[in-house]
Each structure stands twice: as structure tokens, then as C-alpha cells.
Amino acid sequence: MPSTLIKIRGACPHDCPDTCGLITEVENGRAVNFYADPDHPITQGWLCAKVRPYLDHVYHPDRLQTPLRRFGPKGSGEWQPITWDEALGEIGTRWRAIIAEHGAAAILPYSYSGTLGLVQMAVCNGRFWNRLGASQLEPSICGAAAEFAVEATLGARRTARYEDVAYSKLVIVWGHNPVSTAPHFMPHLKDAQRAGTQLVVIDPRRTRTAKGADWHIAPKPATDGALALGLAHIIVAEGLHDETWLAAHTVGWPELRARLAEYPPARVAAITGLPEADIVKLARLYATTQPALIKIADGLQRHLNGGQTIRAICALPALTGQYGRRGGGLAYSASGYLQWDSAALNKWAECPPPARWVNMNRLGAALLGEVSDPPIQSLFVFGSNPAAIAPNAGQVIAGLQREDLFTVVHELFMTDTAVYADIILPATSQLEHADLHKAYGHTVLAYNAPAIPPLGESKSNWEVMGLLAREMGFDEAWLYQSADEVIEDVLRATAVTHAALADVTLERLKTDGSIELHHEPSVPFADGRFPTASGKVELFSQPLADLGLDPLPGYVAAEDDGRNDGRFAPADALNLITGAAHHFVTSSFANQPGLLAREGEPFVEMHPDDAAARGIAPGDRVVVENGRGWCELKAIVTDGVRPGVLASPKGRWSWLGNGRNVNWTTPDALGDMAGQSTFHSNRVWLRKASGG
């Protein structure tokens, strides 16, 4: 009998603002073709280099297919396949004993961005763990400070539609690399450039995005706050600001104006390492080329002073009256348009109050005793790979090696983290489970229908939550809904406060695949209303003052000390930046041979002067190190990074490389707002590897 080919529509679950529409063609239960949904308005029929070969990811020979129990010492890699019943029974037995001795707060779930789905991520982060009374994880590894700073200043995260860049005469992409990290913005930007839009990129590294710019400006890392205030200083000194707009739409302008006196061009040049003339030129360009769009993401703020940096940048479109103009303003995130109803996600009303919050950036320290009373006795990891992606990896791994820590990892692959588990549970891929996706770059909602049956005995996150709930004897119906019932439940609850969802039903999502939600006004803040307490742009923020933070945008020189224990000469320190790799999404896909080949072996970029001073030649093996740890990389010598700066992409798996990746050096100190990670405030020293 001839087999039939069926087409299933889905959505990309990965941590990327584009949330593309996908089509999987299935024959006899096996996915045979995979490509972009031509009808999805953002995707426009093409996928990025990472996800195009997705079937190699789904059918990777290393996919975990059964639950495993460790039988050798922790991390020894000795595993015995067990049944789901055995795995769940063992988890239940261990947890009941831990709860009896320490309380459920001794159990910590750790998850982040393996998938961004409503069901498999948002609801799985909430319901079961809240019912259990487990510790809560503070989700601060990515963009917490920027989210906090933008909301404090503008009231909400809203962003222009990608295609509206056609109206921009000037675009400043500031500490963001959309060629790699928001690829579907790029064709719109390229079209605008062809029509005459000028592009400025501000980044210490000449990224793929910077290579396509009219002007690449490379400041010293973490000095962007001073740069923004310096630009503001010049704009005001030259009378290029919009006094009328400021008077009508902001609070705190007089106070900010007084502060700007502290940022004359000469001082800003000294702080940023940029020529004074460039700062003046950029200020004039920004203030006189309108509409002018500033586009940021999260890499820029992964510094000790990241929150204030974003506050200072947010002030610029206010100063020039660019908020609310099509083609102007700030492009950051669309997340503020649609926030899932928290009660429906979390079911707080029927759960014990939150036990306590553990900052995910402090995982190593938390496991090693920083969190006590009760100490963390069990860790349940899903949708994240903390041994590879969390800062200060040496501490994280020391924590994971604790013999008395009961660690369960729910994963598709034997990751750096799974290696340290007591029990591993096999997880489904996006092609094997249902979900609903909103995006952080746009407002298209997309349903992901399961295309193929789960591989082997793998199960989805939400299915596992139900099994854990049964094991723990919970009987609330909302722990046992199907994925579709969860979607209906959350959609219904969220529609009460979101008019855009009024006619969105699961049925329609299933038929249409994706639905574009329309918000009024379509240009953010075009109605002149900002959802802050004052209804205006809060240049002065009373809520920040109440938290003991600087209520005005400011710049603080905050540098990591590299935990220098006296072994390293302070004058030789360099700043290591570890942003996105083009072919991986953090550590996802960094085990896929085709993508690994395209990315090449783990490398670090350095300026020729810094290489020469250390006797390093291109291609040499080098050690990047500080008091926290070290890792070995291949030297790329290039003027694409400024002197004093090293760049090495994040996401490498340690056990596929040298046993260590860049996070052995990164700091687990917290930033100035919202417990933010500070990966890029990383002071390191560089030397040729012995024998390299």
C-alpha cells in the first residue's frame, strides 16, 4: 500500500525572538522533511542555519531513550537503564525522605530556555513545584536587569514590528547581534539600508551584524551607560533635544539634565576608550537623523552595571522625542503585550506560599552552602544545562558532585549536567509534544502540534509533571490536564484582560497554525501613554529610589576582580565577552556534528597587540584563566576585537572539548538590578598553553 505523507505545523521552541513557524512532513510515523512554514508572517519561508537541519537533532543517535540510574560514583558515566516506574518510585522515595527531614524547600527545580513554550516551560515551571512547596528559582540568567530597567522607565516591554524599520532613517544596534540572534529582523533591516537607512552598531566586537554596518563603534565593555549619558550631554548642550516632548511625556527631566553635566565628551572618551570626535559625531547623527531607532537585546546588560546601562539608553529616545514615532524609539522586547495569566499558570491560590527564592546565577554557591535552612538536598533539572551555561562552572560542578545531593535531569541528551545526575529521564523534542508559543520579538501566536510519536520511552515535561504529581499523591485536576486543556485553560484566563485574545481559540490555532495578535496603537506608545505610575517616561524613578537604587540613569564603573588571588598581574588583565555562537542556541545544538563543523573548534578572538605581548601566534592553543578557573581555546588573532577585549562564544559542551568551557572563568556575582547575571564583566588573563 502506498504510504501517505502528512504535513504537521509547528513552532520553533528555542530561545530566539523570531519563534518561527515550522512544517514537518511525516511518513509512517517518521519525520522525513522539515522546513519553514511559508504562511508564517515572520518566518517568510526560511529557517536559520541552526534549525534547518532539525531532523539531525531529533534523530541524533545520542538521543536518550530510557530512564537511567547511576551506579558508579557521581559523574563516572556508569548507567543502568531502568523503567519509568522504577525511576518515579525512586524519586518519590528520596523526596519523601528529604521532605520529612528538611521540608520541600530542600528541593530545587532548575529550568530555563530549552523550550519557551507555554505548556512545556511556563506551566511546568509553576504548578507542580508550587503544589510541592519546593524552592522557587529566580530566573535571572538572561535579561532580568534589562526587563526591570525598561519596565521601570517605560512601564512595559513593547517593541516596534520588524517591518517598521522601513521607516527608520537611522538604526543604532547597540550591544546586540541580530544576524545570529534575531535573524528574521535582518531582511527588513537590509531592505531599509538599501533604501538609505544608516546603520550604526555599537559592540566591542566586530560581529556579523557590525560587518554590515555603515559605522561600527567599539567601546570598552560595560561603559555604554557613560556613552549614552555623554550623547545626551552633547544633544542637550547643542540644543538638539525636544524640550516640548520632554515636558509633556517625562518625569525627572530637570534632575536628569543636572546629572548630564557630569558627562562631558572628554570624560566619556576617557571612560569608553572612544575618540571624543566620534562621540560628538554620533550624538549629532542620532539627534538629527529621524526617525531613529535604537535596537537592543540582552547581551549588552550582562554586566555588573547592566540595569543602569539600559536606563541610560532608554533616556535617549525620550530626549529626542522618538518614542511613539513609527521607525523611532526603542526596540527591545514584545513580551509586555501578552503576559499569560499568572493564576492560571501557577494555581497559587491552591498551593502553599512560595518557600523561598534561589537565584539561578548562584547555583554553585547555593549547592555548596550559601543556601541553608534547609540546605538544597535535591535538584530537578529540565530544559536547561547549568553545568555548561551557568557562571562559575567550577563551583556548579563541585555542587553537582555532592554525594548527598539527589539530582534528577530530564533531558534529550547526555549533557554536561546529565553526567552528574542520579536519575536521568528521557525528554521529547518539539516534534514529539504539543505546545503554544508566543514570541518575544513579535506578536504572532503559534500552535505546535506533535508531528511524530515520542522517541523510545521519552516523555514531555508536562507529562513528567503529571507523573511526579501522581507519585507524590496530589489530586488537583489541574496537574493532570492534557497539553491542549492547559492551553485552553490559560487562554481563557488570559483573554479576560487581553482584548487581542478575544477571538483566539485552540480550535482556530489548530486550523490556522499561527495567529497574529494586533495591538493598539500598533506603534508602541504612539498614544503618548506609558503604563508607569505617572503615565510618563520615568527618567526619575521613585520605585527604584524606594529599592535603594539610583533613581536617575547613571554610570558606575563596576569591574570584576577576576578573583585574583595574587597569581596574576592586574595590568595584564583582559575582559572576556562570551556572547551567542552563530550555530548554537547557548548549548543547544552544540552536540550536532554538522553544526559543530561549521562553528569550528572552540576559539578565542584577541587583538594582535594583546597576542604579540604574550607571544601568541594565530592558531596557538591558549589558556584563558582567572582565580575562578581556566579553559583552553584556539587563538584567533584579529582586529575585530578592541585591545583589552577577548571574545569567545558561549555554549560549548565541556565533555565534547577539553573538559572545560568559558564558564569556568565567568563570575557568579550579581548585577545592579533584578539579580542579573554578569557573564561579560569577566576579568581574565591569557597565556600560551604549555606545549601549545
Ligand SMILES: Nc1nc2c(c(=O)[nH]1)N[C@H]1C(S)=C(S)[C@@H](COP(=O)(O)OP(=O)(O)OC[C@H]3O[C@@H](n4cnc5c(=O)[nH]c(N)nc54)[C@H](O)[C@@H]3O)O[C@H]1N2
Ligand atoms: N545563534 C544564536 N542565537 C541566539 C542565542 C545563541 O546562543 N546563538 N542565544 C539566545 C539567547 S539565550 C539570547 S538572551 C539572545 C541574546 O541576543 P544578543 O543580545 O543579540 O546576543 P549576545 O551575543 O548575547 O550579545 C550581543 C552582543 O553584545 C556584545 N556586548 C557584550 N558586552 C557589551 C558591552 O558592554 N557593550 C556593548 N556595546 N556590547 C556588548 C557582545 O559582543 C555581543 O556581540 O540571543 C538568542 N539567540
Ligand SMILES: Nc1nc2c(c(=O)[nH]1)N[C@H]1C(S)=C(S)[C@@H](COP(=O)(O)OP(=O)(O)OC[C@H]3O[C@@H](n4cnc5c(=O)[nH]c(N)nc54)[C@H](O)[C@@H]3O)O[C@H]1N2
Ligand atoms: N558564558 C556565557 N554563558 C551564558 C550566557 C552568556 O552570554 N555567556 N548566556 C546565558 C543566557 S542569555 C541564557 S538564556 C542561558 C541559556 O541556558 P539554558 O537555558 O540552559 O539553554 P541551553 O543551553 O539551550 O540548554 C537547554 C537544554 O534543554 C534541553 N531541552 C530542550 N527541550 C527540552 C524539553 O522539552 N524538555 C527538557 N526536559 N529538556 C529540553 C536541551 O537538550 C538543552 O540541553 O545561558 C546563559 N549562559
Ligand code: SF4
Ligand atoms: S532559532 Fe530563531 S531563527 Fe532559528 S528557526 Fe528558531 S525561531 Fe527561527
Ligand SMILES: [Mo]
Ligand atoms: Mo538568554
